[in-house]
Amino acid sequence: MKLWMYLFICVFSVLSGVSQSARAIETDSAASGASGFFGAAYLSNPNLSLILDTRVYSSNLNNLELEAKGIPGYTTEGLEMKKGFNLDSAELFFFSPVDPFFNLYAAMPLSLAGVELEEAYVVSTALPEGLQLKLGRFKSNITRLDAQHPHAWDFTDMALPYRAFLGSEGLGGENGAQVTYLPSLPVYILLGAEILQGENPLILGGDTWAGPQAFTGFIKASLDTSDLSALYFGPLVLVGQTKTHEVIPGAALTGRSTLSGLEAVWKWKPCAGMGLTWQSEYLVLHQEGKLADDAGMVGDVLRNQDGFYLQSVCQWYQFRVGARYDRLALAYDQLKINEEQQDLGDIPWRVSANCEYVPDEFTNIRLQYTYDASARNGQINREIILQFIFAIGAHPVHIF
Amino acid sequence: MKKIFFMVFGLLLTVTTAHAAIHVVATLPWIGSIVRELGGDKVQVTVLVKPSQDPHIIDAKPSFILAARKADVFMYNGLDLEIGYLPLIVESSRNAKLQPGKPGNFDCSRFVTVVEKNSTVDRSLGDVHPLGNPHYQYSPTNVQRVAEGIADRLAQLDGTHTEFFQLRLKAFSENMKQLP
Secondary structure (H helix, E strand, C coil), X not given: CHHHHHHHHHXXXXXXXXXXXXXXXXXXXXXXXXXXXXXXCCCCCXXXXXXXXXXEEEECCCHHHHHCCCECCCECCCCCCCCEEEEEEEEEEEEEEEECCEEEEEEEEEECCEECCXXXXXXXXXXXXXXXXXXXXXXXXXXXXXXXXXXXXXXXXXXXXXXXXXXXXXXXXXXXXXXXXXCCCCCEEEEEEEEECCCXXXXXXXXXXXXXXXXXXXXXXXXXXXXXXXXXXXXXXXXXXEEECCCXXXXXXXXXXXXXXXXXXXXXXXXXXXXXXXXXXXXXXXXXXXXXEXXXXXXXXXXXXXXXXXXXXXXXXXXXXXXXXXXEEEEEEEEEECCEECCCCCCCEEEEEEEEEEXXXXXXXXXXXXXXXXXXXXXXXXXXXXXXXXXXXXCCCCCC | CHHHHHHHHHHHHHHHHHCCCEEEEECCHHHHHHHHHHHHHHEEEEECCCCCCCCCCCCCCHHHHHHHHCCCEEEECCCCCCCCCHHHXXXXXXXXXXXXXXXXXXXXXXXXXXXXXXXXXXXHHCCCCCCCCCCHHHCHHHHHHHHHHHHHHHHHHCHHHHXXXXXXXXXXXXXXXXXX
């Protein structure tokens, strides 16, 4: 058997040598198997990486106040950070081609609470006409910060509109399917639609209904504003059934939500070590439903609320400085229970500034200060966060 | 109305067929210039990275992805030089022709002799190139080999102009020999 295989290999080698002799010669870089296309010598093993995200947190509030610090009228979810040392997560990533038709990605944040399967999905590579299918559990691509993993954010935490409408981790991993279409046009326009199971506890909320309960649609367009800069923008919409306990304390809100918005990013990289980014997103929520507490029906709820953030990051070789302003109740601040507008206090807003030292692609040391006036009752959270991000292994490329 | 529709449709068809050149997307300028030399008017070349930019650290701009979407062949330096954007561009292009293993995926480094391959590499050495020195285009021998590979691939993609590409390669090789 072995002899037979040996002969076969010899004959095959000779034949392939003959067929190559008339053609350009591939050298030992090919023979060594060092394709390098996905960053690994051989594609027989998946690429692995681990991102360690650890933080030192300081605030004028105590831990109990931080834990209870929701945004009245939006979310009862408090801040997860404790004063002192915090290990946000060690995030494990796997990715590799499955076969000529699919690439597989998985992301598993490991924390003291256990292992979470945040993402595990395949992306098609062989569909015709600019179509692509994503299937499994994935972070929705409707909004920019939601599609990114926390270590890729320019600030340590989620922007305020996300925290208010989607939660501190955004929409998060959702089971579902996504179809995107990139037509062959003179400009980049990507059309996308998703069907999601709808597990997000703030805007969607559990498998209360029979099947997938959330649907999204988005358009992403991009223009090169020069050879060294590009603008990326587009509208988004999410509609879904809602059942949440996290908006009004002690009561369940059941109804239907529509979250729509607009994102825009402009990046300019004049040379290798320098760059400037402006990024902004606007989200507006329309929610109608019923409110019920333990004692029974309370009444009808109507929410029309919005929020936005604007941030800019400037890079000077190994250093970056950034500033962010986020604010809710920009044009809409309507929370009506039984047609009666609720008075929830001041307009929630925050301002943050940070500086980063990025010696290479794999280490990021960030110092951030935030003045947080989102409590609506005059309570101010002045926080200082020192964040360390370290990456080992082969990591998937980040989006633009 | 119908006449106008057919006229416009016919015009569009004419425009499409008039540009039946091979759409080549090259990551780096040196690859693009070789393709232009060998392909002449039989290719339409888009180069992603500008000569003024550092090819190690480029963002995968959506315009790169759109160019790859329209490409017949994607030619890149390889040896992980473009690792920070190449996989994303190829996957996001939604173009089955460019996926690894397909004729539309062309790794120039497969035709060169790689030097400075360290036997042990890890990141304690810094952000080094683990597969060897990817800046092999400074060797005329390597450039010649890559050009031969490109000419073969263009012929594979457009068999009706094999002779044209071979003649252009011959002229290119003669010019290379004139180099001091």
